[in-house]
Amino acid sequence: MFKQCRPTVCLFRQVLRTHLHQIRYISDEELYSHNIVLDTIPRNQTPYKHRKKADSNFTDLMVVKLTSGDGGNGSVSFFRDAGHAKGPPDGGDGGDGGNIYVQAVEGETSLHKLRKRIIAESGRAGQKDQMNGRNGMDVIIKVPVGTNITLAPGCELERDNAPFGEGWVHMSGFREYNMERDFFLDLKKRKSLDDKAQDRTERIQDSFPPDGIDLTRPGPPILLLKGGRGGLGNRHFHTADVRNPRFATVGRAGLTGVFRVELKLLADLGLVGLPNAGKSTLLRAISNARPRVGHWAFTTMTPTVGTISLDVASSDRTFTVADIPGIIAGAGMNRGLGTDFLRHIERAGGLVFVIGLDGEDPVADLKTLMNELGSQRMFGKRVLVVATKADLPQTENRYRALAEFTISRGWRTLPVSAINRNADVEVLIRMMAEIADAIPYQAL
Known part of the structure; x- marks a missing residue:
């Protein structure tokens, strides 16, 4: 009986071996590069209920989550040339995070182009030679005239910043060394006071109108969320007591909020x-x-x-x-x-x-x-x-x-x-x- 089935088994192995050469394995990088489109239903076999839903592009109510960009971290760097093995600190500051704006424009009649999740670009980290990082790209959300934007019920604007006095960037291998120094502990206390002041400033500028923003006419972009401020490079901490500051500060976090975007057509x-x-x-x-x-x-x-x-x-x-x-x-x-x-x-x-x-x-x-x-x-x-x-x-x-x-x-x-x-x-x-x-x- 086994001898009778053997030709069938060999044929199956040959077909399988042929198909294995045609299989192309997809890496994780390719899968998340948005170059591959995965359709659960073939386009030529889409049921009517799916086509009917796709044909209607009108959307007049959406809940979107917006996040402005984080500030870039400051740089820890020291000047070097042929005559100096280690010169003064020259680490640049981090760039500010990108802001999010909203603008009412003519010609738009629906919110279907609006994405449910929008994140602005973060600022780049500082570089050596006192080079500051590039600011993050701003995002301008274009909506139809007549759009009303309010905070979603029960939601508040939040920044996920480090606790007061924290948020440092340490040079590789010097974290424990810095934490044991008295001058660094004193800097943490001074930074705690500065963080509190920045937090108060951010709370004022991050306030959102209780009645929302009513865009009844075309106009210039309106700031919704401001990006985080960039961190300070180590050149800011060079003093008579601290000759070689091997630390910098991280950038401030971006602002996150959930908004209700509602379109009310303007008609007489x-x-x-x-x-x-x-x-x-x-x-x-x-x-x-x-x-x-x-x-x-x-x-x-x-x-x-x-x-x-x-x-x-x-x-x-x-x-x-x-x-x-x-x-x-x-x-x-x-x-x-x-x-x-x-x-x-x-x-x-x-x-x-x-x-x-x-x-x-x-x-x-x-x-x-x-x-x-x-x-x-x-x-x-x-x-x-x-x-x-x-x-x-x-x-x-x-x-x-x-x-x-x-x-x-x-x-x-x-x-x-x-x-x-x-x-x-x-x-x-x-x-x-x-x-x-x-x-x-x-x-x-």
Whole structure:
């Protein structure tokens, strides 16, 4: 029986030997050099649920951890030339760590490019011949206009510095020698006082506004986290009592903080409606935005901002409208898409409720939207109620009931048919411009 299986075993060994020559072993250095991409799912076999998630790049809320660069260590060095075996100390100071800045720029509409972990470059160590180390490279985080940055709840800014009086760089083999000298113990006490002073200075400059930073307009970079200060070289400790200082100081640690980065789109008007109420169709009819349009609920999955021009020949008289995903009853309890996107209409000066007249009770639909938004989001805002799909049959009575309810609250209302692009669309643009303060508002 063994003789009958032997040809099979030999064939297996030959195939295995052939494949072993084709195996390429990957070193740890190559694996972490970001030159190798490991895909768990082949691109041509990616399931639909994975492709759908990858297609949506819009992100309006992120929690990021930021760390500024550490200061470089001071250098322990002595001058040497042909006539001096060991000259005076000439160790340079360490470079300062890189800072982290944030800047609001135009053209960005999402936070999906923002990384969850950002670390600035540390300063380089000092060198001989009194050469100071290079400062670490600064990091500038570019975010869309309308971004609000706050400290994450329960988090504080921290620097992981050595205890007061500690943090020394000793020349090789001289650590125990230095620790036994009286002059070094005296220097530790003096350094402890200096560390306390630096700690107080850092606490003042590291303070972050309790309400956060609100980037409502483009501007220059704003300092978020300051890098650590570089350490001192041994040339600073050359005195009459200490002729050969074989020690230097380490750099100060960088600053670490966890931040909540939240994008609130800046638009003059907020477009709010139930799923499939015709918001996206309406926005396409009156603006240059191109949201997706369909006959199924939750067509709009991400906020869209459209720009509306009142004068074709001039772009000066314009206003913007934010279209957010549809809201359903119980959105406050995270039903449907929840109320996550309502932050994008908090800064809007006016609200435009879009109510489809194809529903059984348009007044009840409007009350649903009002309850989900809440009185705080609606406070102080002008309101316009747009009744869409007015071209459908048997909508006259429904619109009459809706108009009576809106007029009783001092709101304006208008029936339109965006699909037919009739003359009502032009009237709607004028009324929306009044709500957005683009033209003088005429009270009813």
